[in-house]
Amino acid sequence: MIPAQRPHLKHWPRRLPLELTVPETTLWFNLEVTAARYPHKVATWFLGQALRYAELKAQAETLAGWLQARGVRKGDRVALFMQNCPQFLVAFYAVMRADAVVVPVNPMNRVDEFGHYITDPETKVVICAADLAGIVAEANQRLPESQRLAALLVTRYAETLPEVLEPGLAPQPAIEQWLRADPPLPAGATRWADAMAAGLRPQAPPTATADDLVLLPYTSGTTGLPKGCMHTHRTLMPNAIGGALWGHASAESISLAVVPMFHITGMMYGVIGSVMAGLTMVLLPRWDRELAGRLISHYKVTHWTCIPTMIIDLFASPHYKSFDLSSLVYLSGGGAAMPEAVAQRLLDEFGLSFAEGYGLTETAAPSHANPPERAKLQCLGMPIFGVDSLVVDPETLEELPVGEVGEIITSGPMVFQGYWKHPDATVAAFVEKDGRRYFRTGDLGRMDEDGYFFLTDRLKRMINASGFKVWPSEVELLLYGHPAVAEACVIASKDEYRGETVKAMVVLRADAKGRVSEQDVIAWAREHMAAYKAPRIVQFVDALPKSGSGKVMWRLLQEAESRA
Known part of the structure; x- marks a missing residue:
């Protein structure tokens, strides 16, 4: 329960519950339900090519059968190493159907970095884009045989693109060339098309429960190699439900999915919460301000979660006044504060308020958000459903008065279970106050008299x-x-x-x-x-x-x- 004296409760939107009743089911069940409800509804648009919910489910089941045939068992780790594309969603839910664990990896990683994502989580299979397959193969080859992958599955982005792109939906020529590239396949790798053509089925019904490990995203701290954050179905479900409620999203919504899906924000809003709500996602594999503007205009995008730098870049386009942004009803984001001057331009020129939020990999994206009906600029917002946050002295961990800068600590249903193979770091990441377990964010901030939080900076x-x-x-x-x-x-x-x-x-x-x-x-x-x-x-x-x-x-x- 949230302590009754928290000042943000005075400004809590009346339309929203203070806490959520969270289903005790799995992410795979979310797709099953949505595919049953809206089988013919478009799940993703990929530069003109549609993937419908029934197709997404069927392809995920086929790929789950292939994974199990390669030895993937309940709890095994499968890494996804690609940019935003329909295959990312198919692969994610195939891993869910196989009762396994997704390890999302930043596609900017190179050979020297990628080995860590094989050895640390003891990854069994990697599913990657064709242009990244060489990186995986070389990193894998450098490892002792006992630590190597059981299989490498490679997809081309072109496999889910139309043969000819409509002029208004086409990216820059260099980007389209990259999307259609067909580099040589590493020895022993399997093509995506061959895996799907095999037509395999899962070997048994899913057995995962709400408390099973399901996602292992890695986060960089101030020291050492990146650490895996252990999330279960239960810790991911609150934001899957809450994000839609907070932002007025439903099966009628159309979202621009441009924040990378390997990142916890892109995953929550482009892979997990979106499928649960049954909305349609317009996928953008790489940021391209001109294409983003045209996609919003063409598909009548209603929801866009982004990084403020994307808005800044969009405004820098010489064509931005030609973009039709009138369909947008909810614009949100985080990762950096929105400059006041840019937010004012959004309001003046398009009538849009930017609702900033705040969260970490450890909190499955948002732990704080600005209610769209009472947003404050350059502000993290208020603690969301079931979350309690405090500002404490980083040394003594004593709670600080309103307005004073200290470390933000957070407790809520979306907080992760701990760091993979790092019990000491897990212990150090939490503190107990008044019988409640709080995660130490490592971020410095303050709380105003209304209970809204403001970020000052990282502790370091x-x-x-x-x-x-x-x-x-x-x-x-x-x-x-x-x-x-x-x-x-x-x-x-x-x-x-x-x-x-x-x-x-x-x-x-x-x-x-x-x-x-x-x-x-x-x-x-x-x-x-x-x-x-x-x-x-x-x-x-x-x-x-x-x-x-x-x-x-x-x-x-x-x-x-x-x-x-």
Whole structure:
């Protein structure tokens, strides 16, 4: 139960229950029900090609039979290594039907990194895209024979594309060439088409229960290799239900699925919650602002969960005013705060409010969200269904008063079970207060008088300039107010006098290049923020490094600066 004194309850939407009655069934059962209810409804549109719910279920059953024929048993791990495509959903639910565990892997990983996703989860089978098969095969070959995969299944994106794309639905030529590529198959690998043509059936009815391990997404911490987060059907189900309720989604909704499905947010809104609600997903395999705008217009997309950088990029398109965004009824996202200037443009030009949310891999995506009817800008929102969060002193773990910055700790039904093979890290990740178990997010933030939470920064990401604490994300949001700034990332730079000083890596808008200097941005910053926060150094760059989910990889920039 949520303690009755929590201030956000005064602003809780009247249309929503405080807590959810969560089904004690499995993710496979969700697909069974939806396919029975809406067999002919389109589950996915992939650049003009439809996959209907009955087809999705039938293909998943066929692939489950193939997996079992390759030795996959209940609880075995199967890795998915591909961009957004219908095959991702088929493979995901095939693993569910086989009572096995999905290990989603970022398709940006290279050979040296991928071996960890075979050895650590003891992966039995990898299902990957054709352009990534060589990476898997080489990583696998480097391992001792006892640790190698039992099978490698390879799919081409073109297998689920129309033979000829409609002009309005076609990506850039280079992207279409990549989608249709047919590189040589590694020795011993099986083609997707051959696996499906085998027509195998599952060997027995599913036996998984709500508390069985089902998903093992990996998350990077401040030290060591990525750790697997153990999620069960029971920990994934609350957000599968809650996401639809919170965002007014139903079987009538059409969603743009562009956040990568390997990422917990893309998986929750493009694979798990979407199938449970029976909505239609318009899949985008890689971010392309022009194509995204055309897809929203063509399919009359109603729901879009995204990264704010995508909105920023969409606005940078010279064609954005030609896009018809009138069908959108719910626009949400996270991973970074939405700059106020960009949010205001959304409201002024399209009448859309951006509802930010907050969550982690460990919390199966959202633990906090802004209700669309009372959203606050640059805000994580309030704790959602059945969630209780506190702001505590990171050292003493004592709860802090309203407005003070501390570590956010969270308790709720979607919190993971712990880190795979890391019992010590699991123990360190939790704290008990008043008989309730809370997960230590490692994020610094504050709570306002309305019970809404605001992110300050990661616990380890803070600049100490002459004793003044500077939170980089706050400076970044302020920099977005400069008319020439398209993107910004703030890091610490060494300073003999101050110890550390503030440095901003800035991507200029196209029309500002050559007209605005680094010194101009520094002077502007001094006018618009406290002197200790204002960047002393500004460096213009062509682009900021981003993860597969679209987040700016500030650690890479910070590490490079520290080595300089």
